[in-house]
Amino acid sequence: QTVVTQEPSLTVSPGGTVTLTCGSSTGAVTSSSYSNWFQKKPGQAPRALIYTTSNRHSWTPARFSGSLLGDKAALTLSDVQPEDEAEYYCLLYFGAAVIFGGGTKLTVL
Amino acid sequence: QVQLQESGPGLVKPSETLSLTCTVSGGSLRGYYWGWVRQPPGKGLEWIGYVYYPASMGSISNNYGFSLKTRATISLDRSNNRFSLEVRSVTAADTAFYYCTRRSGRTFDHWGQGALVTVSS
Numbered sequence: 001q002t003v004v005t006q007e008p009s010l011t012v013s014p015g016g017t018v019t020l021t022c023g024s025s026t027g028a029v030t031s032s033s034y035s036n037w038f039q040k041k042p043g044q045a046p047r048a049l050i051y052t053t054s055n056r057h058s059w060t061p062a063r064f065s066g067s068l069l070g071d072k073a074a075l076t077l078s079d080v081q082p083e084d085e086a087e088y089y090c091l092l093y094f095g096a097a098v099i100f101g102g103g104t105k106l107t108v109l
Numbered sequence: 110q111v112q113l114q115e116s117g118p119g120l121v122k123p124s125e126t127l128s129l130t131c132t133v134s135g136g137s138l139r140g141y142y143w144g145w146v147r148q149p150p151g152k153g154l155e156w157i158g159y160v161y162y163p164a165s166m167g168s169i170s171n172n173y174g175f176s177l178k179t180r181a182t183i184s185l186d187r188s189n190n191r192f193s194l195e196v197r198s199v200t201a202a203d204t205a206f207y208y209c210t211r212r213s214g215r216t217f218d219h220w221g222q223g224a225l226v227t228v229s230s
Contacts, residue, residue: 001175034215038154045208045223046146046154051216089154093215096172100146103153 002026004092004101011107012080020104021072022090028071029092035073036091037066039084040103046089050075082108111136113209115224121203122230127196130186131209131221138185140164142212143192145183147205148223155205158183159212160192199228 003025012018022035029035037050048057050066053073063078073092077084085108090101117129131143144159158173160183173181182195196203204227211219 036216038217040148040154045220046210046217047220048216048218051214055216057216057218087153091156091217097174098156099174100154100156 002094002099004090004099006088006090006101006104008102009105009107011109012077014080014082014108016080017076017078018080018106019069020075020077020088020090020106021069022074022092022101023072024092026094029068029073031068032093033073034093035066035068037064037073037075038089038091040087040089049088077106080108084108111211111219113211113219113221115207115209115221117224117226119225119227121199121226121228123200123228124198127194127199127203127226127228129194129207129209129224129226130191131193132189132191133211134190138162138187138190138192143183143185144210144212144217145181145194146208146210148208149202149205152205157181157194157196157207160185162187201228204228 005023034052038046040046049060054066065076087103089103112134121127142159142161145157156174161170180197206223208223209221210217
């Protein structure tokens, strides 16, 4: 069974920059993985941030950017704000199927 | 503006069937994928599956995640602009927040607010 891996937790200072990564047990994540990133806060529905590797939604702040970094997908947050404290989930496509990563708990401290 | 809203029983007995409905307002079902995601308490997001309703000629199709593949069914109710999830033979491990979502192209852009379903006798 395919596993999508993320860092369990990361800590960043306000105003700083942090990169979250998303890997696949089947091999390198590529543009054909169509990686998506979601923000999840307690009591709220997931909010889509990034799709197809690097595309922002109209509501996604410019400080969020997506990319491929080596053999993984990456989400970089620049000028981190206190309200960015949340869980972040990546999602990868495997043909018709999709799989979520285990999530990264981002603490802003 | 498309909006999704989950509805259904918040409590289901073990071994019974969990049934949820997602009502779509502000847009058509046609041309999109309609899916379900769940999050057990204290755990991560888990993909359940989707139903695809083609924009033009073509068949409605389904795809399910590995963990619920044999117990879940997602179906469309086109006359009422909604879609549904059934999970059979539930156990306490199926206790979770269940979210419905719309996939447009390769993005899941719209989500319901979520419904907590507890499996308990």
